[in-house]
Amino acid sequence: MEPVFLGAVTILALLEQAYFxxxxxxxxxxxxxxxxxxxxxxxxxxxxxxxxxxxxxxPLFITALWTSGIFFSEGVSSLCGLLYLYGRLQxxxxxxxxxxxxxxxxxxxxxxxxxxxxxxxxxxxLSFSKIYLDVDVRQTASAALGLH
Amino acid sequence: MEPVFLGAVTILALLEQAYFxxxxxxxxxxxxxxxxxxxxxxxxxxxxxxxxxxxxxxPLFITALWTSGIFFSEGVSSLCGLLYLYGRLQxxxxxxxxxxxxxxxxxxxxxxxxxxxxxxxxxxxLSFSKIYLDVDVRQTASAALGLH
Amino acid sequence: MEPVFLGAVTILALLEQAYFxxxxxxxxxxxxxxxxxxxxxxxxxxxxxxxxxxxxxxPLFITALWTSGIFFSEGVSSLCGLLYLYGRLQxxxxxxxxxxxxxxxxxxxxxxxxxxxxxxxxxxxLSFSKIYLDVDVRQTASAALGLH
Numbered sequence: 001m002e003p004v005f006l007g008a009v010t011i012l013a014l015l016e017q018a019y020f021x022x023x024x025x026x027x028x029x030x031x032x033x034x035x036x037x038x039x040x041x042x043x044x045x046x047x048x049x050x051x052x053x054x055x056x057x058x059p060l061f062i063t064a065l066w067t068s069g070i071f072f073s074e075g076v077s078s079l080c081g082l083l084y085l086y087g088r089l090q091x092x093x094x095x096x097x098x099x100x101x102x103x104x105x106x107x108x109x110x111x112x113x114x115x116x117x118x119x120x121x122x123x124x125x126l127s128f129s130k131i132y133l134d135v136d137v138r139q140t141a142s143a144a145l146g147l148h
Numbered sequence: 149m150e151p152v153f154l155g156a157v158t159i160l161a162l163l164e165q166a167y168f169x170x171x172x173x174x175x176x177x178x179x180x181x182x183x184x185x186x187x188x189x190x191x192x193x194x195x196x197x198x199x200x201x202x203x204x205x206x207p208l209f210i211t212a213l214w215t216s217g218i219f220f221s222e223g224v225s226s227l228c229g230l231l232y233l234y235g236r237l238q239x240x241x242x243x244x245x246x247x248x249x250x251x252x253x254x255x256x257x258x259x260x261x262x263x264x265x266x267x268x269x270x271x272x273x274l275s276f277s278k279i280y281l282d283v284d285v286r287q288t289a290s291a292a293l294g295l296h
Numbered sequence: 297m298e299p300v301f302l303g304a305v306t307i308l309a310l311l312e313q314a315y316f317x318x319x320x321x322x323x324x325x326x327x328x329x330x331x332x333x334x335x336x337x338x339x340x341x342x343x344x345x346x347x348x349x350x351x352x353x354x355p356l357f358i359t360a361l362w363t364s365g366i367f368f369s370e371g372v373s374s375l376c377g378l379l380y381l382y383g384r385l386q387x388x389x390x391x392x393x394x395x396x397x398x399x400x401x402x403x404x405x406x407x408x409x410x411x412x413x414x415x416x417x418x419x420x421x422l423s424f425s426k427i428y429l430d431v432d433v434r435q436t437a438s439a440a441l442g443l444h
Binding site for chain 1: 297298300303304306307309310311313314330331332333334348351354355358
C-alpha cells in the first residue's frame with residue numbers, strides 16, 4: 001500500500017518551493033537584480049534569503065518527513081508536514097516584509113522539524129527492538145493500555 | 149522488484165552534480181578565488197551560480213523523480229529524468245559562457261520538473277482513489293479503451 | 297523488514313545538520329552579522345561557508361546512502377554513512393579554525409561519497425542483471441567462491 005499522504009505532502013512541498021522560486025524571479029525583475037548577481041536592495045535580499053533558507057531546509061524536511069512516516073506513523077508525519085509547510089509560508093511572507101518577521105515562524109518550523117526527527121528516532125528504535133531484540137514495544141504498550 | 153531505472157537515473161544525477169562541483173573547483177583555481185570567498189570575475193561568478201542553482205534544484209528533482217516513479221510510472225519518470233539531466237548540462241554550459249545562455253535550458257528543465265510534479269500528483273490521486281475510494285481508475289480507463 | 301541502520305544514519309545526519317545550523321546562529325551573534333547579510337569577518341565567513349557546503353552535500357549524501365543501501369548493501373552503506381558524517385564533523389571544525397583545515401576532511405568525505413556512488417552503481421547493475429537478463433551475479437559469485 002503506497003503512502004499516499006506522505007506523497008501528497010511531498011507534492012505540496014514541491015509546489016511551495018516552486019512558488020518561492022517564482023517570487024525570487026519577480027523580485028529580480030522588480031528590483032533589477034540580474035543573475036549571476038544575488039544582492040541588491042534590502043527588499044530583494046530578504047526575498048532572496050528567505051527562498052535560500054527554505055531551499056536549504058527542503059532536503060532536511062523531506063528526509064525527516066519520510067523517515068518518520070516510514071518508521072513511525074504516516075498520519076502523524078503527514079500532519080507535521082502540513083504544519084511545517086504552513087510555517088514556511090508564514091516565514092517567507094514575514095521575512096519578505098521585515099527581517100524581524102521571519103523569527104516566530106522560523107522557531108515554529110524548527111520545532112515541527114524537531115518533532116519529525118524525534119518521531120523518526122522513536123520509530124527506528126521501535127523497529128530495531130522488534131527486528132533484532134524480538135521485543136514488540138508497540139504491541140506490548142497497546143496490550144498494557146488494554147487497547148486489545 | 150527494485151526500481152532499477154529510477155536507480156540508474158539517480159546515479160547519473162549524482163555524477164552530473166559531481167561534474168558541476170569539479171568545474172567550480174577548476175574555476176576557483178583558474179580565476180584565483182579561494183574559499184571562503186564566493187565572488188570573483190564575472191566568468192567565475194557564472195560558473196559558481198550555475199552550480200549553486202543545479203545544487204538547489206537537485207533535491208526537488210530527486211524528490212519529484214521518485215514520487216512520480218513510485219506513484220505513477222517508473223518508465224515515464226526515468227525518461228523525464230534523463231531529459232532533465234540533459235537540460236541541466238546544457239544549462240550549465242550555457243550559463244558558463246554567458247548569463248543569457250542559461251535561459252532556454254532553464255525553461256526546458258522547469259517544464260520537465262513540472263511534468264514530474266504533474267505525474268506525481270496524478271499518481272498519488274490514482275493511488276488514493278484505489279485505496280480509500282475503492283475506485284481503480286487505471287483499470288477502468290484501460291477497460292473503457294478496450295485494452296483488455 | 298525496515299532498513300533500520302539506514303534510518304539510524306539518516307537521523308544522525310539530520311542531527312549533525314542541526315548542529316551546524318546552530319553553530320551559524322552562534323557565529324551570527326558573536327560577530328554581529330544579522331540576516332539577511334551573509335558576510336562578515338573571516339571567522340564568520342568560514343563558519344557560514346562550512347555549513348553551506350555541508351548543506352549543499354546533504355541531499356547528495358542522503359541520495360547516495362539510500363540508493364547504495366537499497367540496491368547494494370545496507371551494512372556497507374550504513375558504515376560508509378558513519379564515516380562520511382565523521383568526516384563532515386572534522387571538515388566543519390577544521391574549516392571554522394582555518395580555510396586550510398577544511399581540505400583533508402573534504403577529500404576524505406569526497407572519497408566516501410564516491411564509494412557510495414560506486415556501490416549504488418554496482419547494486420543497480422546487479423539488480424538489472426537479475427531482473428532483465430535473468431543473471432544472478434551475486435549468487436553465481438557466491439557459488440564460484442564455494443560459499444554455499
